[in-house]
Amino acid sequence: MELRQLKYFIKAKELLNFTDAAKALNISQSTLSQQIKQLEEELDILLFNRIGKRIILTEAGEMFSEYALQSINKANQGLLLLKDLNNLNTGKITIGVIYSMRIPFAKALIQFARRYPNIKIQVVFGTTKDLLEKLELHHFDFVLSFYERTKQPHLKYQTLLSxxxxxxxxxxxxxxxxxxxxxxxxxxxxxxxxxxxxxxxxxxxxxxxxxxxxxxxxxxxxxxxxxxxxxxxxxxxxxxxxxxxxxxxxxxxxxxxxxxRRTIMIISLREAYEKKAVKKFYELMTGIQI
Amino acid sequence: MELRQLKYFIKAKELLNFTDAAKALNISQSTLSQQIKQLEEELDILLFNRIGKRIILTEAGEMFSEYALQSINKANQGLLLLKDLNNLNTGKITIGVIYSMRIPFAKALIQFARRYPNIKIQVVFGTTKDLLEKLELHHFDFVLSFYERTKQPHLKYQTLLSxxxxxxxxxxxxxxxxxxxxxxxxxxxxxxxxxxxxxxxxxxxxxxxxxxxxxxxxxxxxxxxxxxxxxxxxxxxxxxxxxxxxxxxxxxxxxxxxxxRRTIMIISLREAYEKKAVKKFYELMTGIQI
DNA sequence: TAACATCGATCGATGGAACCGATTTAGAGA
DNA sequence: TCTCTAAATCGGTTCCATCGATCGATGTTA
Known part of the structure; x- marks a missing residue:
């Protein structure tokens, strides 16, 4: 059972005519016949009744079509979601910030939120120590904090400003x-x-x-x-x-x-996946004079 | 995008290791690599981040996996439905039971097995927490357990006895x-x-x-x-x-x-297909004084 | 630090499956 | 009985899922 077969089946169910369905699917009628037959064999049940030269859905076909459609829909929805993600129309980022950065950070935050209104943003203020601990637990996508004497190898540091x-x-x-x-x-x-x-x-x-x-x-x-x-x-x-x-x-x-002079750093986990929205946030913060 | 690829992806997501996932899927590692890559190309986004010899799920992979899983599940449910339609006298049901229910459950089990000798039954005893986790993964048709304070919206609850x-x-x-x-x-x-x-x-x-x-x-x-x-x-x-x-x-x-007094519930996934044999089991359990 | 083990990516080869056009089969209508 | 049409089937072609072998990178052990 493959999505391809399910799609063929659904189209055939809609048009109740293999020749037309094949045309709509841009495949030959013979291919459609074969694929439907193969699906029926795998499911071990007839989906269409062939009455003379007409086809009608069987009870099994009727019941199965609902699940087939939902399966196709779910896959399509996943695809749509990813398209949205690519266009930064969805997603969520979580940021830890030390209180000293409240004012410059707020400027960047406002710009980002205006530009990408569909991205949810969670901001947590705290002490450097708290924030870094939570970063290790993957609670944050990144942390804005002062530079600490000891750089840790599993963290990534980007200088923001002094x-x-x-x-x-x-x-x-x-x-x-x-x-x-x-x-x-x-x-x-x-x-x-x-x-x-x-x-x-x-x-x-x-x-x-x-x-x-x-x-x-x-x-x-x-x-x-x-x-x-x-x-x-x-x-x-x-x-x-x-x-x-x-x-x-x-x-x-x-x-x-x-x-x-103290250095403000963007600190993140080196091995963590960097979300697209997070990259944009970095660009925005390092690009503008915050 | 084909169900085959989605299944490969989900297994790789579960094990976070292509070699192991390929073994579990009974295909070669190279095939898995290629299929995942092909899926990624079609979706135009990376599902896994390759860091050295490790792979981790990307944000996109995380979000997509839910839809992939649902697509697979819907297709499987359709299949189940048809198997069920074909013959009530065959099939298999899998039940999770808390140990406290051992004795009354055994009575119902014996009755059911006598009545439907062709249905294979798999029983797993465990703690409520374990059983509910496995239920979410579609490992069980239903679970017999005590009522928990919080009802979850995606689960179906049927009172059995106090x-x-x-x-x-x-x-x-x-x-x-x-x-x-x-x-x-x-x-x-x-x-x-x-x-x-x-x-x-x-x-x-x-x-x-x-x-x-x-x-x-x-x-x-x-x-x-x-x-x-x-x-x-x-x-x-x-x-x-x-x-x-x-x-x-x-x-x-x-x-x-x-x-x-504690309440024993039959707990099942709301959106899952309910096998005929399972319905019969419900009737038997709620009907008789177990 | 050198040898080794392990993992994912890649390559070339192969068998099978999806696909096509042509043909056959068989109802439906005249 | 003939014709029209739609599904099934046949034979051939193309494509692709799969495999084993190998590469390169990385982590581990002696």
């Missing part, structure tokens, strides 16, 4: 006019930092201790908008990647030092 | 005369329970913990006749569905509580 670490302070603050600030000066200010689960800040704590500085950390808050509220008072300051800063009432002052 | 949970104890035991027993009393007895893979006992563990009882579970044994041997000593007791109890040396004492 971002400077900045001291975030209120616009009305006396510091606001500076074009840069040293780590030593930062250590003397009252700080409200992001929660230490975030790699941004882990990295910073190390930088302080390397220089034997003792920063004045007053608070740790796991929410950047709230941090901004604190900073806006002008009493406290915070440290973030410059990609995180877009509030009109605060400014970011680049921190001096060659290690104060 | 069965009380009983404490099984030796006939010589001092408890043997009781007409019922509370869960609290049960928790104080030394228990030898069926292996926790069985849904019977999972259900019971939940009941104990809901009432904050701490049962004294001394053993878990994956074989009911062996459990009876343990129970016959009079030192230990077990918990089973009353349908499991037919040993002359033990008795079952109904456990009190409105949740202590």
């Amino acid at each position: 971002s400077n670490m900045v001291l975030v302070t209120a616009k009305k603050s006396s510091l606001a006019g500076k074009t840069s600030i040293s780590l030593k000066q930062v250590a003397e200010l009252p700080l409200a930092l992001p929660f230490s689960g975030y790699s941004t800040i882990q990295f910073f704590v190390e930088s302080f201790s390397q220089k034997k500085l003792n920063p004045n950390i007053c608070m740790e808050i796991n929410d950047i908008p709230t941090l901004f509220e604190i900073v806006k008072t002008g009493h406290w300051h915070t440290i973030l990647s410059e990609t995180s800063v877009n509030d009109p009432h605060v400014v970011g002052i680049p921190i001096e030092g060659k290690n104060m | 069965s009380n949970m009983v404490l099984v104890t030796a006939k010589k035991s001092s408890l043997a005369g009781k007409t019922s027993i509370s869960l609290k009393q049960v928790a104080e007895l030394p228990l030898a329970l069926p292996f926790s893979g069985y849904s019977t006992i999972q259900f019971f563990v939940e009941s104990f913990s809901q009432k904050k009882l701490n049962p004294n579970i001394c053993m878990e044994i994956n074989d009911i006749p062996t459990l009876f041997e343990i129970v016959k000593t009079g030192h230990w007791h077990t918990i089973l569905s009353e349908t499991s109890v037919n040993d002359p040396h033990v008795v079952g004492i109904p456990i009190e509580g409105k949740n202590m």
Whole structure:
């Protein structure tokens, strides 16, 4: 039993005339006769009753035709689905993003979603550690995160952009006019930092201790908008990647030092299949200045 | 696209290894490679990613496989229908049964086999979870099992009978005369329970913990006749569905509580073709008091 | 790191199947 | 009885599913 035979059968059932059906199928009448006969032999039952020169469907043929049609339809639906997939009219991608990338990522996301409205997108914000763990479990197609010291061989890394670490302070603050600030000066200010689960800040704590500085950390808050509220008072300051800063009432002052630039990477599993939609997302992100 | 190719594809998807799949299909590896490639060319998309000597399913392959499988299934169902139409007196049915139903099921089985001696019957005992998984893969015509909390829309459920949970104890035991027993009393007895893979006992563990009882579970044994041997000593007791109890040396004492009745269901795939022989089996089971 | 085992891809050969045109067979209508 | 038409059948051709052998790549073991 092959789909070809089922298609022949269905056409013959529709027209109830082998000669016409053969013409419609662009095959010869003899071929159709033979294929129907072969199908009947395999099924061990007559699908058509030959009454004189007319053919009529048998009960078996009537019942079987429903399944034959459904079988053909299912195969065709699969074909249609793939055509859709090729045109990016279907599919789903899941992305893990660190919160520092929220603002630039949102721009890319909006562009992508406009361009490919039929692709479902799932976004999960989290810490680098969490996201990478879930990536290993195939929960994400890719992760946007800072570069970690150790590259792992089973992961694929694509550089997206570099971002400077900045001291975030209120616009009305006396510091606001500076074009840069040293780590030593930062250590003397009252700080409200992001929660230490975030790699941004882990990295910073190390930088302080390397220089034997003792920063004045007053608070740790796991929410950047709230941090901004604190900073806006002008009493406290915070440290973030410059990609995180877009509030009109605060400014970011680049921190001096060659290690104060961090690299944003697209990280994915090396051996995983790369969906077409994901490739498009990469192109969009690396192409535009996000 | 032919059914042959779809079947090859599905087997390759299952085993994720062309060599093994070819063996299972009784064709050569080269044939399989070529046919898969041909299918991919016709669909104009890769179904497998070849990474070194490994193959993994692509997104397209994953999505297409569902339709491929359904196409194959529909054709097979049509075939089944015709075989059925040809002769009710031959054929084969395959049934999955939970062990608790062993005794009442055996009665129905004997009756059916006497009545339709030409129908081959294959019976597989297993846990509810195993059986339902195999049902999804079309390995069974139907499954006899306890009712699970969540009905799934693609399955068909027919109530067969209700069965009380009983404490099984030796006939010589001092408890043997009781007409019922509370869960609290049960928790104080030394228990030898069926292996926790069985849904019977999972259900019971939940009941104990809901009432904050701490049962004294001394053993878990994956074989009911062996459990009876343990129970016959009079030192230990077990918990089973009353349908499991037919040993002359033990008795079952109904456990009190409105949740202590469990419903036995006939569970089958909603969209699958229902063989005539299977319908007869349903009639026999629901008709007689098994 | 060198030898080996294993997997998928590819090649050339072959048998069988799909297909065709021509012919035969057999109802239906005149 | 003759004619028309539609399905079945026959013989020949083309195509393709299949195979075994081999290649190249990759992972494993000594």
